[in-house]
Amino acid sequence: MAEEPPARGTLRSRLKESDGVGSGRWSLDLSGQYLAALPPELGDITELVVLDVSRNRLESFPASTSQLSALAELNAAHNILVQVPPEVHQMSMLACLNLSCNRLTSLPDEVTQLGLLRRLVLDMNKLTTLPEGISQLSSLEELNVGGNNLSYLPEGISKLTKLKRLCADSNVLTAFPGQVLQLSGLEELLLNHNRLSDLTDNLGQMTGLKTLRLNSNRIQTLPDSVLRLSQLEELDVQNNQLGALPLGVGTLPRLATLHVSNNPLVQPPPSVCGMGIEAIRRYQDDLASATTAVPHRLKVVLVGPAGGGKSTLVRALIGGNHKNDVVATHCADIVPWNSDDNVEFSLYDTSGRGVYQAWHSWMFTPDALYLLTFNLYDLDPESSQQDVEYWLDFLNAKVPGAPVCMVGTHTDEFTAALRAKKVARKCKDLSEMAQKWSQDRGRDIEAECEVIQGALAIKESTSKEPVHPLSGVGLSALQRRLKHLQKLKETRIQVWEEIVPVSATTMSGIPDLRACLVTAASNSTVFPSRPRMTSVPLSWLTLEKLLQQQPEFWMRREDCGRLAVQAGVPAEQVPQVLEHLQAVGSIVMITPHHGEEKVAPNPGRLLAFLCTLVNHDTEAWLKEESARFQNFSKVQYLEARSDLLQHGVMSHSMLCALTAKYTRTTQDQVDALELLRGLGLSYSVRKTPQRKDQNSNHKNSGNDWQHCFPVYCRDSLPSEVGMRWVPLPPVNTDQLEVGCHLPFCPPGLFSHLRVAAYRHLGTERVDWQTGVLTQVADRLLILQKNSTKDGSHITVASRACGEGRSSLWQVVLPVADILSQVLQCWPGLRHHLYVTCAHCLRKGVTNPHRFSGLLLLTTPPPGITLLDCPSTQGAQTVQAQLVYPPHRDPDQKMDSVLEVVATKLELRDWRRLGRTFGMTDAELDDIRYDFSDVHEQKYQLLWMWRRRRRSIATAKRLVSALKEIELHDLADAVRETLGYKPANQTAS
Numbered sequence: 001m002a003e004e005p006p007a008r009g010t011l012r013s014r015l016k017e018s019d020g021v022g023s024g025r026w027s028l029d030l031s032g033q034y035l036a037a038l039p040p041e042l043g044d045i046t047e048l049v050v051l052d053v054s055r056n057r058l059e060s061f062p063a064s065t066s067q068l069s070a071l072a073e074l075n076a077a078h079n080i081l082v083q084v085p086p087e088v089h090q091m092s093m094l095a096c097l098n099l100s101c102n103r104l105t106s107l108p109d110e111v112t113q114l115g116l117l118r119r120l121v122l123d124m125n126k127l128t129t130l131p132e133g134i135s136q137l138s139s140l141e142e143l144n145v146g147g148n149n150l151s152y153l154p155e156g157i158s159k160l161t162k163l164k165r166l167c168a169d170s171n172v173l174t175a176f177p178g179q180v181l182q183l184s185g186l187e188e189l190l191l192n193h194n195r196l197s198d199l200t201d202n203l204g205q206m207t208g209l210k211t212l213r214l215n216s217n218r219i220q221t222l223p224d225s226v227l228r229l230s231q232l233e234e235l236d237v238q239n240n241q242l243g244a245l246p247l248g249v250g251t252l253p254r255l256a257t258l259h260v261s262n263n264p265l266v267q268p269p270p271s272v273c274g275m276g277i278e279a280i281r282r283y284q285d286d287l288a289s290a291t292t293a294v295p296h297r298l299k300v301v302l303v304g305p306a307g308g309g310k311s312t313l314v315r316a317l318i319g320g321n322h323k324n325d326v327v328a329t330h331c332a333d334i335v336p337w338n339s340d341d342n343v344e345f346s347l348y349d350t351s352g353r354g355v356y357q358a359w360h361s362w363m364f365t366p367d368a369l370y371l372l373t374f375n376l377y378d379l380d381p382e383s384s385q386q387d388v389e390y391w392l393d394f395l396n397a398k399v400p401g402a403p404v405c406m407v408g409t410h411t412d413e414f415t416a417a418l419r420a421k422k423v424a425r426k427c428k429d430l431s432e433m434a435q436k437w438s439q440d441r442g443r444d445i446e447a448e449c450e451v452i453q454g455a456l457a458i459k460e461s462t463s464k465e466p467v468h469p470l471s472g473v474g475l476s477a478l479q480r481r482l483k484h485l486q487k488l489k490e491t492r493i494q495v496w497e498e499i500v501p502v503s504a505t506t507m508s509g510i511p512d513l514r515a516c517l518v519t520a521a522s523n524s525t526v527f528p529s530r531p532r533m534t535s536v537p538l539s540w541l542t543l544e545k546l547l548q549q550q551p552e553f554w555m556r557r558e559d560c561g562r563l564a565v566q567a568g569v570p571a572e573q574v575p576q577v578l579e580h581l582q583a584v585g586s587i588v589m590i591t592p593h594h595g596e597e598k599v600a601p602n603p604g605r606l607l608a609f610l611c612t613l614v615n616h617d618t619e620a621w622l623k624e625e626s627a628r629f630q631n632f633s634k635v636q637y638l639e640a641r642s643d644l645l646q647h648g649v650m651s652h653s654m655l656c657a658l659t660a661k662y663t664r665t666t667q668d669q670v671d672a673l674e675l676l677r678g679l680g681l682s683y684s685v686r687k688t689p690q691r692k693d694q695n696s697n698h699k700n701s702g703n704d705w706q707h708c709f710p711v712y713c714r715d716s717l718p719s720e721v722g723m724r725w726v727p728l729p730p731v732n733t734d735q736l737e738v739g740c741h742l743p744f745c746p747p748g749l750f751s752h753l754r755v756a757a758y759r760h761l762g763t764e765r766v767d768w769q770t771g772v773l774t775q776v777a778d779r780l781l782i783l784q785k786n787s788t789k790d791g792s793h794i795t796v797a798s799r800a801c802g803e804g805r806s807s808l809w810q811v812v813l814p815v816a817d818i819l820s821q822v823l824q825c826w827p828g829l830r831h832h833l834y835v836t837c838a839h840c841l842r843k844g845v846t847n848p849h850r851f852s853g854l855l856l857l858t859t860p861p862p863g864i865t866l867l868d869c870p871s872t873q874g875a876q877t878v879q880a881q882l883v884y885p886p887h888r889d890p891d892q893k894m895d896s897v898l899e900v901v902a903t904k905l906e907l908r909d910w911r912r913l914g915r916t917f918g919m920t921d922a923e924l925d926d927i928r929y930d931f932s933d934v935h936e937q938k939y940q941l942l943w944m945w946r947r948r949r950r951s952i953a954t955a956k957r958l959v960s961a962l963k964e965i966e967l968h969d970l971a972d973a974v975r976e977t978l979g980y981k982p983a984n985q986t987a988s
């Protein structure tokens with residue numbers, strides 16, 4: 001409600017001497033009183049020098065105020081003035097006028113009579129122009145016209161020679177106001193949030209400039225003349241379209257603050273920019289020493305069904321002749337190719353045969369272009385949909401966000417007369433199949449989002465929840481799931497609409513495909529998050545060479561760091577070099593489900609090694625390789641062969657014989673085994689307990705080891721499984737089952753899980769292609785994969801009766817946790833974890849109720865022992881302890897620990913901690929992009945680390961990571977939260 005103006009008597013009583021008693025500068029503060037009008041008597045106080053009437057409801061001034069001839073400062077900000085009150089024009093002594101946050105639509109010429117004005121603040125109004133006469137305000141030192149609708153600034157500004165600060169933020173300027181170049185005394189120029197796309201080359205004329213803010217425009221180039229701004233202390237060019245910073249920007253002598261985030265920067269790369277001005281300077285020095293510009297480079301991965309024509313296409317692309325006798329690709333090939341357009345390609349030609357798909361999917365990296373190849377002639381609109389979906393799902397699961405170009409081969413097989421028409425028709429069919437896939441997947445995610453949003457709405461609106469599919473699930477678990485789904489929706493593979501039809505026989509379409517690849521190699525829109533680099537520092541090239549010379553199959557990032565030192569690459573650039581080298585196909589970074597990210601410095605060598613262990617025709621292959629088994633007796637050979645074919649088990653000597661070329665030393669063997677485990681292909685167990693022969697020098701020849709390859713396991717269900725694990729739980733026995741529904745189950749996932757969980761699955765196990773039955777802590781545990789109409793279900797289950805029920809989670813949960821970890825190796829995979837209703841399982845219900853797996857992240861509700869079995873509409877119950885996992889003490893504390901770290905961690909240390917956790921810069925950038933809130937960014941970093949590295953993401957590891965980066969106080973805070981004394985108080 002508007003207030004009455006203060007009574008006359010009270011006005012004078014409010015006068016104050018603004019600069020202390022005796023100064024004679026009388027000031028009056030009438031701010032923030034909801035005044036709708038000023039008292040007319042105000043004009044009587046002619047000695048008034050400072051008047052503050054801001055934060056009222058004033059629409060005008062009383063006429064008497066024109067008598068305030070001594071007024072030097074007037075603050076009328078935050079009112080509802082639609083025009084500058086004419087009385088103000090008479091206040092000829094005004095030096096400071098603040099009319100910020102009103103509703104002014106124009107500035108009258110009369111204002112320009114205020115020749116003594118030094119500060120004019122007009123921001124947050126509705127001004128569309130400023131009068132030319134503004135040039136008469138020759139004393140002006142500060143002009144703030146931010147937050148208006150100005151599309152240009154008047155020429156007269158160039159005459160304001162005393163101007164030190166000009167703010168025109170948040171307007172609609174489309175061109176740089178060149179008139180400011182005349183203002184040699186200008187120290188601050190703020191043009192954030194406009195629509196500037198070009199800057200003038202003469203920017204360097206403003207030699208006195210200390211602050212230049214151009215945040216959130218559309219600027220593509222920062223002129224080199226910026227290097228002449230020798231007084232510049234702060235430069236803000238965030239949120240623009242800059243691809244490069246001028247070489248030498250890091251050497252500006254006074255530059256202390258440089259904001260460049262959210263630009264598609266290639267030079268310097270974003271990770272270097274993120275490390276600050278010093279890192280930029282070092283990078284640019286290094287770049288200046290680059291020999292020549294490097295050609296564009298691109299990794300292209302060919303995928304698609306066997307016989308689709310991938311290898312033939314590779315041959316056609318690189319200019320080889322077509323031969324009909326092409327043999328099916330063995331696993332994969334890596335073919336380098338330099339196109340005539342001086343673009344270097346690494347063509348990764350993968351085999352389409354199912355058996356190899358688990359062996360080569362490590363080659364699927366995010367920054368490559370995928371050529372999905374189909375035989376166009378054989379394509380059938382009815383029957384091929386499933387095939388197309390399989391490949392799109394496969395790519396989407398592994399490399400969400402990657403660009404996919406579909407290629408139709410065998411066009412020569414259509415009869416000449418109808419060829420053009422038929423090819424066009426089939427291309428349209430193929431394109432429609434891809435579109436259908438895209439729409440269906442989008443709709444599925446949308447539907448799930450709606451269920452979660454519904455559950456969130458219920459949670460927010462009522463404290464007593466009605467039953468719904470997600471009842472019982474905690475708020476934060478729901479929010480995280482929603483966020484995850486939204487991410488899945490946004491980062492799906494980018495399937496190009498245009499299909500490229502080719503014939504490797506007649507070479508028709510091949511030039512078009514070549515042109516398409518060349519364009520992709522140089523086009524930043526194909527890889528918006530990682531534009532291609534055309535010049536790199538010399539040290540990067542040296543590091544690439546050093547990596548290629550490494551004999552290892554894969555290396556730790558730390559070891560890459562050591563090579564980087566040798567090559568002269570500064571530490572902060574290492575992540576960027578590795579990402580660049582992966583994008584061009586020179587190396588591959590592999591994140592195993594356990595432990596830290598590894599680097600394959602020479603993918604060709606790694607591939608050659610893997611090829612020694614797999615073949616689509618195992619029997620024929622073993623026969624072919626029989627020369628390798630010369631040292632085996634016939635019995636030994638037959639036994640080894642049968643073990644592999646029957647049980648997927650390879651003896652150590654067999655493995656060594658097959659891989660002899662790559663595993664000469666014991667260390668090679670150790671590395672090879674670690675690699676196979678990291679890729680989820682095999683695990684090793686001791687055949688017999690090791691003999692402790694004290695007198696023997698022969699330590700561990702490895703011969704008592706055997707290597708289990710789940711991918712080789714027999715198809716059929718061993719008969720003993722049916723006997724030991726009957727379909728229905730016996731009387732009085734309960735079954736605890738955690739499952740995962742996968743609408744699409746990528747090849748190799750289930751084998752990978754078995755490898756990852758091998759320690760938990762023990763040695764008393766029976767394996768077959770789709771399952772493991774084992775004994776863990778005296779309990780039977782079954783891990784299975786079942787294919788159903790709606791995709792696949794992976795379940796892990798155990799049974800117990802009586803008191804034994806309480807220990808079921810101990811058996812099931814570790815494997816379920818590993819399943820969650822393994823799923824992370826397929827970042828775009830849609831999956832739903834669930835806990836099957838134990839009541840439904842006991843009754844053998846065909847369609848048992850599945851409680852949401854989000855419950856696994858939720859603490860059990862206190863005091864609840866029974867839950868309704870939803871499939872009986874609540875008529876029957878299920879024990880809560882068979883639905884909710886028990887409290888996990890360390891976990892509980894970890895939640896508080898994460899909260900403490902997220903609160904206390906300084907933002908400047910955030911990235912360093914992330915790197916210590918083994919996260920890539922791209923992942924860290926993703927977190928920053930996804931969460932604008934700083935605390936949430938910090939929390940998400942910790943959360944992601946914990947989810948990823950579940951078993952090793954312990955409080956102890958967190959403490960040592962914090963110490964590693966010298967954050968000792970924070971490490972102490974963590975210890976305190978865990979109930980330990982700070983390090984310096986513990987007894988030595």
Ligand SMILES: Nc1nc2c(ncn2[C@@H]2O[C@H](COP(=O)(O)OP(=O)(O)OP(=O)(O)O)[C@@H](O)[C@H]2O)c(=O)[nH]1
Binds near residue numbers: 412
């Ligand atoms: N007529 C004709 N035949 C082709 C064309 N492309 C490939 N072929 C033939 O199709 C067969 C399979 O070609 P490949 O290049 O081996 O197919 P792939 O996709 O590499 O197969 P995998 O390596 O098993 O995944 C070979 O006999 C090729 O000669 C084509 O454009 N026209």
